[in-house]
Amino acid sequence: MNRLFIKIGLIACACLLFASALGMAADTQTLAEVRIGDSKGDWGLPNPYHHYQRGPGYVRMSWIFDTLIWKDKNGEIPALASSWSYDPATHTYTFRLNPKAKWHDGKPVTSKDVAFTFAYFKKFPYSWAPVGYVQQVETPDDATAVVTLAKPFAPFLTNIAGTMPVLPRHIWEKVTDPKSFVEPEAFIGSGPYRFKDFNKTQGSYLFEAFDDYYLGRPLAKRVIYIRTGKPLASLSTGQIDVSNIQPDMAEPLQKKGLTIISDSYGWNKKLMINHRKAPLNDKRFRQALAWAIDRQELIDKAHRGFGAPASLGLLPTDHPMYNPATPAYPHSTAKAREILESLGYVKGADGFYAKDGNPLQLETLSSSLTVGGEQTPDRDGEILKKQLEEAGIRINLVQLESSTTDARVVKWDFDLAVSGHGGLAGDPIALNDYIRPDVAPSFVNGARYGDNAELLALLEAHVKEMDPAKRKELVFRIQEIYATDLPAISLYYPDSRAAYNPAKGIRWFFTQGGISGRGVPIPQNKMALVAR
Amino acid sequence: MRLFTRMTWMPALSAYLLTALALVYASFALPRLLPGDAFIAMYGGGHVAMEAQEEAKIRASARYNAASESFTQYLGRLGRLDWGTSTAYETPVFGLIMHALPWTLLLMGTAHLLSLGLGFILGVEAAWRYDSVPDRLLTSVMTFLEGIPELGSGVLLLLVFALWLGWFPAAGGETVYSGLSPWERTLDILHHLVLPLATLVLAYLPGNALLSRAAMLMTLRQPFMLTAAAKGLPPWRRRYAHAARCALLPVVTRLGLRLAGMLTGVLVVESIHSYPGLGTLLFQAVSLRDLPLISGIALFSSLGVLTVALTLERTYQYLDPRLKQQRVTLHAC
Numbered sequence: 074m075n076r077l078f079i080k081i082g083l084i085a086c087a088c089l090l091f092a093s094a095l096g097m098a099a100d101t102q103t104l105a106e107v108r109i110g111d112s113k114g115d116w117g118l119p120n121p122y123h124h125y126q127r128g129p130g131y132v133r134m135s136w137i138f139d140t141l142i143w144k145d146k147n148g149e150i151p152a153l154a155s156s157w158s159y160d161p162a163t164h165t166y167t168f169r170l171n172p173k174a175k176w177h178d179g180k181p182v183t184s185k186d187v188a189f190t191f192a193y194f195k196k197f198p199y200s201w202a203p204v205g206y207v208q209q210v211e212t213p214d215d216a217t218a219v220v221t222l223a224k225p226f227a228p229f230l231t232n233i234a235g236t237m238p239v240l241p242r243h244i245w246e247k248v249t250d251p252k253s254f255v256e257p258e259a260f261i262g263s264g265p266y267r268f269k270d271f272n273k274t275q276g277s278y279l280f281e282a283f284d285d286y287y288l289g290r291p292l293a294k295r296v297i298y299i300r301t302g303k304p305l306a307s308l309s310t311g312q313i314d315v316s317n318i319q320p321d322m323a324e325p326l327q328k329k330g331l332t333i334i335s336d337s338y339g340w341n342k343k344l345m346i347n348h349r350k351a352p353l354n355d356k357r358f359r360q361a362l363a364w365a366i367d368r369q370e371l372i373d374k375a376h377r378g379f380g381a382p383a384s385l386g387l388l389p390t391d392h393p394m395y396n397p398a399t400p401a402y403p404h405s406t407a408k409a410r411e412i413l414e415s416l417g418y419v420k421g422a423d424g425f426y427a428k429d430g431n432p433l434q435l436e437t438l439s440s441s442l443t444v445g446g447e448q449t450p451d452r453d454g455e456i457l458k459k460q461l462e463e464a465g466i467r468i469n470l471v472q473l474e475s476s477t478t479d480a481r482v483v484k485w486d487f488d489l490a491v492s493g494h495g496g497l498a499g500d501p502i503a504l505n506d507y508i509r510p511d512v513a514p515s516f517v518n519g520a521r522y523g524d525n526a527e528l529l530a531l532l533e534a535h536v537k538e539m540d541p542a543k544r545k546e547l548v549f550r551i552q553e554i555y556a557t558d559l560p561a562i563s564l565y566y567p568d569s570r571a572a573y574n575p576a577k578g579i580r581w582f583f584t585q586g587g588i589s590g591r592g593v594p595i596p597q598n599k600m601a602l603v604a605r
Numbered sequence: 606m607r608l609f610t611r612m613t614w615m616p617a618l619s620a621y622l623l624t625a626l627a628l629v630y631a632s633f634a635l636p637r638l639l640p641g642d643a644f645i646a647m648y649g650g651g652h653v654a655m656e657a658q659e660e661a662k663i664r665a666s667a668r669y670n671a672a673s674e675s676f677t678q679y680l681g682r683l684g685r686l687d688w689g690t691s692t693a694y695e696t697p698v699f700g701l702i703m704h705a706l707p708w709t710l711l712l713m714g715t716a717h718l719l720s721l722g723l724g725f726i727l728g729v730e731a732a733w734r735y736d737s738v739p740d741r742l743l744t745s746v747m748t749f750l751e752g753i754p755e756l757g758s759g760v761l762l763l764l765v766f767a768l769w770l771g772w773f774p775a776a777g778g779e780t781v782y783s784g785l786s787p788w789e790r791t792l793d794i795l796h797h798l799v800l801p802l803a804t805l806v807l808a809y810l811p812g813n814a815l816l817s818r819a820a821m822l823m824t825l826r827q828p829f830m831l832t833a834a835a836k837g838l839p840p841w842r843r844r845y846a847h848a849a850r851c852a853l854l855p856v857v858t859r860l861g862l863r864l865a866g867m868l869t870g871v872l873v874v875e876s877i878h879s880y881p882g883l884g885t886l887l888f889q890a891v892s893l894r895d896l897p898l899i900s901g902i903a904l905f906s907s908l909g910v911l912t913v914a915l916t917l918e919r920t921y922q923y924l925d926p927r928l929k930q931q932r933v934t935l936h937a938c
């Protein structure tokens with residue numbers, strides 16, 4: 074009998090707990106808090122030497138560390154530097170700093186911090202802001218920094234002044250090993266938010282407002298990053314306030330009252346080609362591949378129409394320096410077959426080509442990719458296989474996990490690989506990374522193409538060309554050559570969307586040209602949370 | 606009563622020790638077979654490129670050379686109770702596991718207990734009412750549920766309860782940085798626990814219910830049940846105190862066998878619900894090719910399962926004293 078009562082009691086307690094858990098709302102929604110959703114969660118500790126190398130890692134660091142110049146909804150704005158000027162004769166930039174800028178520990182930001190940062194990044198390189206060209210930095214007074222370059226560097230204002238976080242000298246001058254410096258002082262910056270916590274197992278970040286921020290009052294007391302694999306459900310329940318979403322999710326979320334924003338094209342799907350291996354080392358063969366691919370079909374079948382065909386010159390079609398005369402390859406299987414036949418391939422009875430008895434067969438690697446920080450499955454491989462086989466090329470499609478694919482691409486152990494990357498909306502200096510052969514071996518998104526001397530010379534030249542019109546000409550020519558040589562084939566730009574809850578009063582936006590000079594396509598610009 | 610004699614525990618213990626050693630080797634060797642390496646996993650898809658010499662410097666650092674450790678060094682490390690440092694998180698592996706373990710234990714433990722208790726009671730009651738409408742209804746429902754994988758039921762529950770109805774959160778173990786009082790925090794954790802727990806219970810319950818029902822049916826036919834009825838005992842006492850105790854044995858055995866698949870089963874559910882347990886941690890460790898962490902989790906969970914199996918074996922002897930001389934039984938009395 075006693076046992077029965079105990080059982081009943083336990084069941085009653087369980088029901089009570091269950092009922093109260095149901096009734097309790099998990100979220101206390103006030104403007105005191107803004108929650109951002111992300112599917113990966115862990116992007117490293119938010120300082121220059123610890124954040125992961127992808128866009129979301131940089132963005133988390135940017136909440137804490139300010140740069141000299143920044144971008145808001147409408148374009149370039151003064152940040153730590155309230156004004157700046159350039160002297161072409163001496164390749165010198167003069168920055169006048171904002172006197173109100175303060176570090177999180179209360180000390181003022183001076184030109185000595187700026188000079189120190191340039192020197193420190195020279196000693197301990199930070200790949201997002203390469204300061205190799207900087208010859209010296211003078212500080213005539215606490216509010217002026219004069220930066221002299223060894224050579225003219227066209228993207229200096231966007232990619233260094235607009236990307237390089239300024240470090241506090243009084244903290245970092247004693248640090249000899251920045252990679253192992255993870256004390257709380259390592260996260261003292263001059264940005265609108267202070268770093269409070271990063272929970273590795275939960276994949277969550279906590280930032281708290283820095284009320285003395287010199288550009289304006291932060292609009293939310295706390296910024297929290299939450300890991301969620303289902304942004305649609307999390308946005309609907311109010312668990313998060315903003316997140317990148319798949320374009321299909323836009324309609325149901327709009328019906329629930331959320332605002333949807335779209336980005337310009339900054340991320341492309343690309344077919345990586347092993348141009349060191351026959352038959353892919355012949356550019357006519359690569360052109361045949363381009364003719365055989367129907368980019369619109371890829372968009373329609375794998376992405377339900379949400380996307381636009383890519384320019385084969387690598388820069389997106391809405392980029393300020395896009396070349397409208399870039400060679401295009403409108404889908405034509407006939408033209409592809411014509412080129413293959415001119416190269417000596419003979420069509421067999423089954424419709425597939427062979428040369429000297431060797432069948433034409435290529436291995437294509439395919440894997441799920443990270444788009445703007447979110448993992449998306451990849452179906453393009455199957456459609457590409459169908460299109461290329463229609464042109465008579467046998468394709469052996471191998472689906473692999475992304476790190477495995479990357480490892481093989483690094484070692485040049487592949488024929489074709491379906492891949493993708495962003496960073497195209499920023500300054501065209503990104504083209505250098507995505508083309509040149511001497512880039513670090515682990516940079517799998519680069520074509521590592523050194524066969525065209527004119528192309529390499531142009532890549533060096535456009536970076537030093539300060540005249541915007543002349544530089545545009547050079548970049549136009551780069552796109553033309555790239556689209557003719559085709560070391561890699563850009564396929565399409567998927568539509569990029571984000572949704573946010575407008576009831577909170579924050580207007581999130583996609584930064585023009587992406588966040589920082591490297592074009593990060595994420596709508597988490599800190600200026601959305603600063604009252605100006 | 607002596608729970609075990611020397612005759613029974615010596616060979617059993619040595620078998621377990623051998624298994625433990627084999628598991629240590631497997632946890633060392635298998636992760637090293639993964640293609641790709643931690644450096645590419647971390648820097649490969651990077652947004653910006655480094656210079657070649659900078660990459661060479663980082664590649665040569667100790668952090669990215671965990672794969673060069675030999676088995677003897679690994680054993681030595683474990684002997685010092687040093688589980689190693691995670692390549693990706695740069696924190697001790699043991700700390701990371703201890704942070705994630707409570708979440709997995711909460712989820713797994715509650716799921717197994719609930720499905721064991723509920724499944725057992727449902728099976729017993731159904732067997733008692735053999736061939737009636739409730740019994741047939743239960744059998745068909747349980748068979749149907751048995752066929753639904755956790756992947757499907759998890760997403761379905763999320764769709765209905767998180768997206769449409771909005772009753773439960775779609776992700777997480779708790780509301781992070783909420784600053785709630787301990788009581789509110791407990792309720793919050795329970796609130797987040799409901800959907801993953803429901804997914805797991807729906808996965809484990811049918812098997813337990815059907816097995817208990819089958820075991821119960823075999824037990825009910827035994828002569829001693831007739832004796833119990835003749836003694837005039839009330840039905841619920843006959844069901845539970847007499848028959849169910851025998852039917853419990855195969856169910857507990859099944860629990861022991863199912864525990865081996867604990868980590869893989871919970872990995873799917875944790876990923877779907879973004880639950881911060883060992884499953885999610887292992888998934889991320891594999892994506893990042895974090896060898897020390899993968900080895901650590903694999904070793905920890907396999908040794909954990911071994912320990913629980915050993916404990917369960919002792920429990921059998923308590924449940925059924927006849928087992929002092931035997932090993933494990935798969936059938937009821």
